[in-house]
Amino acid sequence: METLKEAFSLIVHLDSELIQIICTTLVMSFFSTSISALIGIPLGVSLGKHRFPGRGALLRVTNTLMGLPPVLAGLVVFILFRSIGPFGSFHLMFSVPVMVIAQVLLITPVVTGLSASASASTWVAMRETALGLRLSGLKQTSLLLRECRGPFLSVILMGFGRSIAEVGAVSLVGGNIQFKTRVMTTAILLEANKGDFSKALALGIILMLLALIVNIPAYTLQERWK
Amino acid sequence: MKKLLALILVFCLLFSFAACGAKKDKVIRLATTTSVNDSGLLPYLLPVFEKETGYKVEVASAGTGIAIGYAKSGDADLLLVHSKKQEEAFIEEGYSSTERLSFMYNYFVIVGPEADPAKVADAATAADAFKAIAESKAGFASRGDNSGTHNKETGIWDSVEIDPTGEDWYTSVGSGMGDTLTKANELGVYTLTDKATFLSMKANLPNLKLLKEEADDMKNTYSLLGVNPEAEAFKGTDVKINTEGANALIEWLQGEEAAKLIEEYGKEAYGEQLFYLLKK
Numbered sequence: 001m002e003t004l005k006e007a008f009s010l011i012v013h014l015d016s017e018l019i020q021i022i023c024t025t026l027v028m029s030f031f032s033t034s035i036s037a038l039i040g041i042p043l044g045v046s047l048g049k050h051r052f053p054g055r056g057a058l059l060r061v062t063n064t065l066m067g068l069p070p071v072l073a074g075l076v077v078f079i080l081f082r083s084i085g086p087f088g089s090f091h092l093m094f095s096v097p098v099m100v101i102a103q104v105l106l107i108t109p110v111v112t113g114l115s116a117s118a119s120a121s122t123w124v125a126m127r128e129t130a131l132g133l134r135l136s137g138l139k140q141t142s143l144l145l146r147e148c149r150g151p152f153l154s155v156i157l158m159g160f161g162r163s164i165a166e167v168g169a170v171s172l173v174g175g176n177i178q179f180k181t182r183v184m185t186t187a188i189l190l191e192a193n194k195g196d197f198s199k200a201l202a203l204g205i206i207l208m209l210l211a212l213i214v215n216i217p218a219y220t221l222q223e224r225w226k
Numbered sequence: 227m228k229k230l231l232a233l234i235l236v237f238c239l240l241f242s243f244a245a246c247g248a249k250k251d252k253v254i255r256l257a258t259t260t261s262v263n264d265s266g267l268l269p270y271l272l273p274v275f276e277k278e279t280g281y282k283v284e285v286a287s288a289g290t291g292i293a294i295g296y297a298k299s300g301d302a303d304l305l306l307v308h309s310k311k312q313e314e315a316f317i318e319e320g321y322s323s324t325e326r327l328s329f330m331y332n333y334f335v336i337v338g339p340e341a342d343p344a345k346v347a348d349a350a351t352a353a354d355a356f357k358a359i360a361e362s363k364a365g366f367a368s369r370g371d372n373s374g375t376h377n378k379e380t381g382i383w384d385s386v387e388i389d390p391t392g393e394d395w396y397t398s399v400g401s402g403m404g405d406t407l408t409k410a411n412e413l414g415v416y417t418l419t420d421k422a423t424f425l426s427m428k429a430n431l432p433n434l435k436l437l438k439e440e441a442d443d444m445k446n447t448y449s450l451l452g453v454n455p456e457a458e459a460f461k462g463t464d465v466k467i468n469t470e471g472a473n474a475l476i477e478w479l480q481g482e483e484a485a486k487l488i489e490e491y492g493k494e495a496y497g498e499q500l501f502y503l504l505k506k
Contacts, residue, residue: 083300089464093301094255094286175286175296178269193404194264195430 007202011209017179022210025183028096028170029163032103037156039104040111044155047112048119049144059116065109074169077102081173094175099183102169107159114158118151119144150225157218164211184210254283254471257294257302259374260402262448263287265422267501271487275478281471289373289402297321297453300465304472305451306479309374311381313449323454323469329480330488330501331447334378336438337407337424337431338364338416346416346437352444355437357386363395365415369406370398374446379418382443407431420446422492422500447504450476 010018047059081087081098092098123144130140145152167185174181176190184207191200262268263285272283286296290307294316297305307313313326336346336355344362349355359366368390369376383390390396397413399406403423410417411431421439424431438444455467478484485503492500 078299083465084459084463085299088300091464091466093299094284175284175288177284177286180284190264193260193402193408195404195408195427197430 003198003201004205006198007205010199010202011206018206020179021182021184021187022206024096024181025164025185025207026210028099028103028183029160031100032107032163033156033160035100035104036107036111036159037152040108040159041115041152041155043108044112044115045119045141045144045148047116049123049141059113062109062113062116066113068106068109070106070166070168071172073106074102074172077105077169078173093173094177094181096174096181099170099174099181102173103163103166106166106169107162110162111155111159114155115148115152118155119148122147122151150222153218153222153225157215160214161211164207251468251471252281254281254468254475255286255301255303256283256306256475257286257288257296257304258306259290259293259308260287260404261308261375261420261423262306264402264404265420265426265500266495267422267488267491270491271479271484274483274487275475279474279478281474283475289369289371289376291372291376297451298459300453300460300463300467303453303468304476305453306448307374307451308446308448309377310447310449311377312374313451316451319457319459321454321457321459323452323467323472324450324476327450327476327480328447328504329450330503331445332421332501333440334375334418334444334446335421335424335436335440336416336418336444337410337434338437339414339433340435342435342437344416349438349441351441352382352418352438353386356382357388359416360386360388360390360393360395363393365395365397365413366390367397367399367406367410367413367415367417369403370400371402373403375403375418375420378446382418385443407434410434425492425496425498425500448501450479452476 047055047062077098079085081090081092081101083091083093092101126144126147130143135143165185167189170181170183171186171189174183174186176182176186184203188200188203188207191197191203258268264287268285272285276282286293286302288296290309290312293302293305293307294312296302297316298321305316316322317326334352336352338344338346344355344358344364346355346358349358368379397409397415399409403419404427406417407419407424407427408430411433414433424436452469452472453467455465455469488501488503489499492498
């Protein structure tokens with residue numbers, strides 16, 4: 001009850017630091033999810049629709065990477081992008097872009113794997129018709145994309161969910177710097193580490209509300225596409 | 227609905243770009259330990275420094291081990307840490323542009339269950355207390371994260387020639403001070419902590435009591451180290467160190483104004499001074 005009250009008062013008073021944390025979280029998740037979708041969906045569709053040598057191996061690699069632990073993704077990106085690392089000249093450590101890079105590494109395999117399986121099963125169902133109608137390859141793909149838009153939306157939402165909820169990678173490469181790279185999850189971890197569990201939980205409630213706000217319009221859209 | 231969402235997104239984008247607007251040479255990257263940041267000391271001191279000088283200090287707070295790791299990666303301009311051995315190694319490897327600038331200290335304390343089964347409160351020194359804990363097998367939670375506090379703890383174990391690794395009364399938590407205190411509280415065991423963090427969390431630690439403090443072997447000295455832009459490991463890389471900014475902060479933290487602020491810190495919130503200045 002106390003926690004609910006605290007969450008409510010945090011939302012009502014909405015200080016500039018919390019606004020910054022929420023904005024950084026949304027900006028980061030927006031970019032990680034969009035970039036992962038732009039890479040992952042085309043990859044997934046080509047894996048789902050086409051049969052080519054090495055396809056099985058690629059699918060297995062993708063499925064393994066779907067389980068990539070966030071801290072490992074963070075560690076790899078940290079080693080690559082720290083100032084003495086191979087990409088150190090970009091000076092991206094402890095910034096939102098490097099957090100996005102780590103998350104893209106994490107989310108793209110999930111988007112690829114899930115859209116591959118969604119498009120594969122849909123393609124099996126529509127293959128005969130599409131070939132019967134003598135559609136060109138391009139037309140086939142655009143029809144497949146249209147048929148799969150519902151599942152793809154779920155895939156994107158799942159990617160967004162993973163992005164907004166992730167803490168291992170973003171805390172390692174982002175450094176949880178106040179007013180700069182602190183996001184909801186790292187703020188929750190910080191409060192929990194300080195022993196302020198009710199504030200941590202209050203922040204968690206706000207995070208879940210954010211996820212709900214994003215999911216409501218998406219769900220409506222999905223219903224319409226059914 | 228769409229318009230609203232678009233509006234929120236644009237707002238967020240502008241906001242995040244505005245945040246990136248700070249000039250590079252006005253940013254100082256400080257890698258430090260959790261104890262000076264989470265206890266509230268830096269959030270109390272740094273705004274004064276920033277207002278006076280126009281610098282912006284970005285604080286990455288982690289254990290001393292990872293803080294030094296950030297500095298060795300070229301991603302920090304200066305260090306504020308508390309682990310003599312690790313600091314000396316850092317200097318020896320040529321990473322430091324300054325000597326070890328020790329400027330303040332406080333005391334580690336031993337906290338544990340109120341019943342105090344190992345009679346830690348009666349021990350004369352931390353070494354005696356640790357020996358008593360090991361003999362009674364009363365349970366001890368260790369940071370286990372190569373931080374300054376963890377190094378202090380292993381130093382004390384070494385001094386009494388006990389190796390607690392793997393003993394079933396010894397829990398290596400592998401996490402920050404706050405998390406370790408929380409776990410010690412849940413398990414009802416002893417742990418070594420800096421006093422400031424313990425006092426700032428006390429309300430959430432009903433099972434832990436401050437049992438031993440201010441013994442000679444429990445002094446906790448904090449030092450500043452500037453990062454050397456010419457370090458061997460940085461050769462041929464594009465590491466950029468803001469030496470000017472780091473020096474400004476080093477000078478300010480050792481100055482009179484900071485001294486007054488540090489001596490006042492904690493008196494109001496906890497009724498006692500938490501950090502003391504080393505007399506020069």
